[in-house]
Amino acid sequence: EEAELVEVEPESKQEILENKDVVVQHVHFDGLGRTKNEIIMYEIADVFKARNLIDVMRKSHEAREKLLRLGIFRQVDVLIDTCQGDDALPNGLDVTFEVTELRRLTGSYNTMVGNNEGSMVLGLKFPNLFGRAEKVTFQFSYGTKETSYGLSFFKPRPGSFEKNLSVNIYKVTGQFPWSSLRETDRGISTEFNFPIWKTNHTLKWEGVWRELGCLARTASFSVREESGHSLKSSISHAMVIDSRNSSILPKRGALLKINQELAGYAGGDVSFLKEDFEFQLNKQIFWDSVISASLWGGMLVPIGDKPSSIADRFYLGGPTSVRGFSMYSIGPQSEGDYLGGEAFWAGGLHLYTPLPFRPGQGGFGDLFRTHFFLNAGNLCNLNYGEGPRAHLQRLAECIRWSYGAGIVLRLGNIARLELNYCFPMGVQAGDRICDGVQFGAGIRFL
Amino acid sequence: AEPWPENAALYQQLKEEQILLSDNASSLAVQAFLQMCNLPIRVICRANAEYMSPSGKVPFIHVGNQVVSELGPIVQFVKAKGHSLSDGLDEVQKAEMKAYMELVNNMLLTAELYLQWCDDVTVEEITYPRYGSPYPWPLNRILSYQKQWEVRRKMKAIGWAGKTLEQVLEDVDQCCHALSQRLGTQPYFFNKQPTELDALVFGHLFTILTTQLITDELSEKVKNYSNLTAFCRRIEQQYFEGHEKD
Numbered sequence: 303e304e305a306e307l308v309e310v311e312p313e314s315k316q317e318i319l320e321n322k323d324v325v326v327q328h329v330h331f332d333g334l335g336r337t338k339n340e341i342i343m344y345e346i347a348d349v350f351k352a353r354n355l356i357d358v359m360r361k362s363h364e365a366r367e368k369l370l371r372l373g374i375f376r377q378v379d380v381l382i383d384t385c386q387g388d389d390a391l392p393n394g395l396d397v398t399f400e401v402t403e404l405r406r407l408t409g410s411y412n413t414m415v416g417n418n419e420g421s422m423v424l425g426l427k428f429p430n431l432f433g434r435a436e437k438v439t440f441q442f443s444y445g446t447k448e449t450s451y452g453l454s455f456f457k458p459r460p461g462s463f464e465k466n467l468s469v470n471i472y473k474v475t476g477q478f479p480w481s482s483l484r485e486t487d488r489g490i491s492t493e494f495n496f497p498i499w500k501t502n503h504t505l506k507w508e509g510v511w512r513e514l515g516c517l518a519r520t521a522s523f524s525v526r527e528e529s530g531h532s533l534k535s536s537i538s539h540a541m542v543i544d545s546r547n548s549s550i551l552p553k554r555g556a557l558l559k560i561n562q563e564l565a566g567y568a569g570g571d572v573s574f575l576k577e578d579f580e581f582q583l584n585k586q587i588f589w590d591s592v593i594s595a596s597l598w599g600g601m602l603v604p605i606g607d608k609p610s611s612i613a614d615r616f617y618l619g620g621p622t623s624v625r626g627f628s629m630y631s632i633g634p635q636s637e638g639d640y641l642g643g644e645a646f647w648a649g650g651l652h653l654y655t656p657l658p659f660r661p662g663q664g665g666f667g668d669l670f671r672t673h674f675f676l677n678a679g680n681l682c683n684l685n686y687g688e689g690p691r692a693h694l695q696r697l698a699e700c701i702r703w704s705y706g707a708g709i710v711l712r713l714g715n716i717a718r719l720e721l722n723y724c725f726p727m728g729v730q731a732g733d734r735i736c737d738g739v740q741f742g743a744g745i746r747f748l
Numbered sequence: 749a750e751p752w753p754e755n756a757a758l759y760q761q762l763k764e765e766q767i768l769l770s771d772n773a774s775s776l777a778v779q780a781f782l783q784m785c786n787l788p789i790r791v792i793c794r795a796n797a798e799y800m801s802p803s804g805k806v807p808f809i810h811v812g813n814q815v816v817s818e819l820g821p822i823v824q825f826v827k828a829k830g831h832s833l834s835d836g837l838d839e840v841q842k843a844e845m846k847a848y849m850e851l852v853n854n855m856l857l858t859a860e861l862y863l864q865w866c867d868d869v870t871v872e873e874i875t876y877p878r879y880g881s882p883y884p885w886p887l888n889r890i891l892s893y894q895k896q897w898e899v900r901r902k903m904k905a906i907g908w909a910g911k912t913l914e915q916v917l918e919d920v921d922q923c924c925h926a927l928s929q930r931l932g933t934q935p936y937f938f939n940k941q942p943t944e945l946d947a948l949v950f951g952h953l954f955t956i957l958t959t960q961l962i963t964d965e966l967s968e969k970v971k972n973y974s975n976l977t978a979f980c981r982r983i984e985q986q987y988f989e990g991h992e993k994d
Contacts, residue, residue, distance in 0.1 A: 511887060519802060523810060530796030533887040571884045 326350050326358060327385045327394040333401040337374060338433035344461035345369050349397055358382060362397055369401065372463060373437065374430035377402040404429045414443070415717040417622045417744035418629060421445025434460055450474035465496045480630045482521035482639045483528075485613055486513040504540040509533070509570070512613055522637035528612045534572040536565035546584060550718045550745070551654065551671060551710065553592050557582040565614075566605055573605040574614060591655040596748055598679075599647040603686060615642030618681040619702075619733070621742025624648055625677050626704030626726030631734035633681035647697060648679030650748040654710065671710045673720065677748055678703035678728075702728045719743050752829060756811045757790045758782075759797045765881045766795060769959050770860040775807040777951025778819050782809075783987040784942045785831045795882035823944050833943045841938060845945045848930065848937070852945075855923035856952045858908060859916050859966075865899040867913055869962050913965075920969045924953075928973040935982065946983065954980045 329346055345368040352358040362380045369378050378401050385394030410425040421443045428438040437456040443449065452472030459465040474487045489510035496503055512532050516525055539562055546555030559580040566573025578600030586592050604610045617640065619627035633643045654671040661667050680697050708722030720742045726735040760775040761767040767775070775791075782789045789809065794800065801808040801817045808817030809825075816825045826832070834842060864875050879895060880888025903909045908916070927949060936942045937949070953976055957967050970976055 511890065515799065516802075523815070526800050526815065527794075527796075530799035531883065531887060531891060533884050569884055571887075 322355070322393065323353060324355055324358060324393045324395050325391055326352055326397055327389070327391060328396045330396065330398040331401065332398060333403065335403050336406075336433045337403060337430060337435075341372070341434050341460045342369070345372070346399070355395075358395060358397065366399070368463075369399070372430075372435045372458070374404060374435050375401045376404050414445070415713070415743055415745065416445070416448075417746060418620065418742060419445050419447040420743070421448065434458075435463070447478075448474060448476045464502070466494075468493050468495075477517055478630075479517060480617075480628070480640045481612065481642070482517045482525050483612060484515045484517045486515075487511070488513075500543060500545075502542045502544075504538075504542075506538045506540075507536070507568070508538070509535045512572075512611075514611075514613060522639040524636040524641060525612065525639050532572050532611065532613075533570040534565050534614075535568045535570035536563050536572075537568065538563035546582070548715060550715055551592075551712050552582075552584045552594075553586050554584050556584070571608075572611060572614070573608065574610060575603045575605060576614065577601050578616070589655070591653060594650075594652040594654065596650045596652075597647070598649070598748060600645065601684075602644040604644075610644055612641055615644055616646045616681060617642050618646050618648060618679050621720060621722070621736075621740050622744045622747045623677075624679045624702060624704060624748065625675065625706060625722055625740060625742070626724030626735060626737055627702065627729075628734040628736050632679070632702055632730075633733075634683055635732045643681040644683045645693065645697060646679065646681040648677070648748050650678075651676045657709075669712045671712075672707065673710045673722065674705075674707045675722070676703070676705045679748075700728065700730050702726070702730065702733065717743060717745050718747065720747070750812055750829070752787050752831075753812050754788070755790070756788065756809060757792045758807050758809050759792050759794055759800060760807045761797050762793045762795055762882065766878055767793075768864050768875060768878060769955060769961070770857060770864060771798075771806045772959065773857070773860060773952040773955040774805070774819065775951070776955055777948045778807050778809070778822055780950050780983060780987060781819065781823065781833070781944050781947035782826070784833055784947060785826060787826065787831060819944065819948060833941065834938075836941060837938060837943070845938070845943060848927070848945055849948055851923060851926060852948050852952060855919055856956075858903075858906070859920045859923075860952070860956075861899055862903060862908055862911070862916050863913070863961070863966060865896050866903060866909075871896065873962060917965055917969055920966065921972070924970055924973050924976060928976050931975055931979060933975065935979075942983070946979075949976075950980055950983045953977075954984065 326349055329349055331342060334342070346365045349358070349361045349365050352361045359382065362382060366378045366380050369375055378399060381398040381400065383396045383398065385391060385396050406428060408427045408429065410423075410427065412423045412425070414421050414423050422445070423441060423443045425442075426440045430436065431438055435458050439454050439456070440452070441454075442451040450472060452470055452474075454468055454470040456468040457466060470491045470493070472487070472489055472491075476485045476487075477483075478485065487510050489508060491506055491508040493504060493506040510533070512534060513530075514532075515529050541558075541560045543558045544555070546552035546557055557580065561578050563574075563576040565576075578598070580596070580598050582594065582596040584592055584594045600616050602610055602614055602616065617630035617633075618624055619632035620629035623630070624632065630642075631640055633646075634641045653674045657667055657670050657672055678701055680701050682696055684693050684696065704724050704726040706722050706724040708720055711719040713719065722740050722742070724737055724740050726737050729735055758775070758778060761771060779789070779791065797806050797808075798804065802815055803817045805818050808815055809822060811825070814825070816822050834845060837845065863870055865871060875896075876889075876892045880892045883891060900909065931937055936946045938945070953970050956970050957977065957980060959967075961967075
């Protein structure tokens with residue numbers, strides 16, 4: 303197999319390079335302005351190691367991808383040419399990267415889909431602020447359930463973009479009608495991301511001033527008792543391993559996310575240890591169908607004698623959680639307001655198949671899937687004096703579960719819409735169900 | 749109407765460390781009123797009582813399923829349940845009672861708020877430490893500043909921002925003078941039976957007399973009127989002796 307590269311230049315002869323050994327002598331950069339040289343050096347270091355033409359092309363392409371992921375260039379073009387000049391070797395090559403840096407200030411307007419909510423997001427970004435791919439972003443988001451704004455500073459480590467640090471200051475106001483609760487969080491957080499082998503880790507410190515209030519005059523007294531201010535200062539660690547081919551409707555691969563949070567040891571008046579995990583496994587079976595299993599769980603252990611806060615507890619139920627039940631309407635409640643629980647588990651088993659008779663195959667029809675599901679879960683408070691055996695027993699009693707079928711629509715690689723017909727079972731007194739047709743939109747589904 | 753339940757509760761801030769003069773006075777007024785109506789109530793102290801209240805002001809009562817805050821609405825609520833202290837008054841007296849209650853709220857209560865939040869020495873040494881005491885740093889500071897800003901804004905709106913402490917104490921003196929004149933030698937403001945006005949006046953005057961501030965100037969203004977101090981002692985003995993007292 304011979305590869306040919308034909309370069310035509312004014313006033314010079316044609317050179318035909320076959321697939322033979324070459325040496326990359328120079329790498330040029332056109333278009334660098336404020337970007338500092340060091341960060342560029344790391345990303346293109348591999349290009350110098352290429353030994354033949356195919357290798358040069360491949361390594362140049364990889365370098366281009368690496369440069370683009372820094373988020374500082376609008377465009378990166380690669381030119382490979384023979385070396386000219388006095389010190390040119392007969393098999394020497396010059397690689398030139400022609401880059402266009404992003405403007406100093408960019409604005410953006412997006413719409414975002416969260417879990418059963420939508421929002422408008424306006425952003426102002428200062429990319430590549432000091433020349434080493436630092437980024438300052440200001441974002442304002444107005445949504446159906448939440449309004450927020452925030453300022454964040456992001457700095458990657460030169461040479462390893464996946465190791466990065468970000469500092470955020472934010473204010474978020476949320477409304478939770480299932481609990482008749484209104485929450486305003488003003489906080490500052492510092493986050494450090496780093497990969498270890500195949501896993502991604504995040505270490506974060508967060509200080510939040512939380513203000514809770516009743517959403518309506520008719521809120522239950524249990525929610526009214528939680529109104530007021532508190533300060534949470536917590537350290538958390540999260541680990542993610544994701545081998546799926548896509549996060550929305552994956553065909554294969556697995557996801558494991560483990561998250562722990564310890565609050566109260568660096569100030570604040572909220573003290574707890576919180577663990578939660580998320581596991582998903584996908585496998586493609588006959589006829590383009592995919593079987594998917596997922597398991598979620600979590601536990602909140604208050605430290606000291608103060609009870610847990612409604613803002614820290616877990617919630618269960620809804621079109622993105624245990625289907626067939628209303629949004630977050632499972633578990634402990636008081637006068638119709640759901641108070642959340644300190645421990646939960648939830649599991650789902652799904653079968654996704656292409657639409658029957660495959661309408662629109664190869665085009666629009668591929669975005670849809672039919673969907674058969676079985677969901678189950680439980681949410682309760684634990685009396686931590688009792689011991690693990692009693693806890694497991696409590697979580698195994700009164701399991702809520704549901705089954706059904708429906709249609710799933712994939713929105714790009716960002717979100718998914720579901721329309722299901724659900725049969726909720728194991729309904730306990732106090733749960734609110736949504737039997738029959740249920741619609742859901744979001745990014746994270748059980 | 750439902751009968752008065754046994755587990756009726758009144759919520760206020762923490763008594764020892766947190767509650768301020770004005771809130772203590774308002775809470776005591778409601779407690780006195782309920783005692784005069786012979787309606788039993790438990791006092792529950794919570795650090796977040798102010799934020800639990802539907803109107804943002806303490807005290808509030810939790811009776812059955814209802815939550816009612818501040819003396820005025822509580823009097824109405826209790827009346828709807830069939831208990832009232834002012835039923836025996838005629839229209840003229842009722843109007844007079846309302847007028848004097850307005851006087852106490854506009855003069856005495858505002859003076860208390862002024863002293864707590866606008867007098868720099870009191871603010872630094874008493875109000876800031878007490879108001880933020882249940883909260884960790886820096887939340888204690890943030891909440892105190894936020895509340896002070898709110899009170900100062902209200903003072904500006906009613907024209908008290910420009911007053912000096914001496915002028916405020918003068919206003920307190922005038923108010924006490926008016927109350928003393930109206931009370932005269934009677935046991936209660938409307939002779940034989942106490943009304944919500946008596947509860948309100950007792951709440952404020954008793955709290956002023958028994959709260960230790962930077963100086964005694966405020967309590968001295970009240971002590972000048974001997975019938976008022978006797979009135980406070982009388983109500984304390986009649987309705988609060990033998991119960992949990994301040």
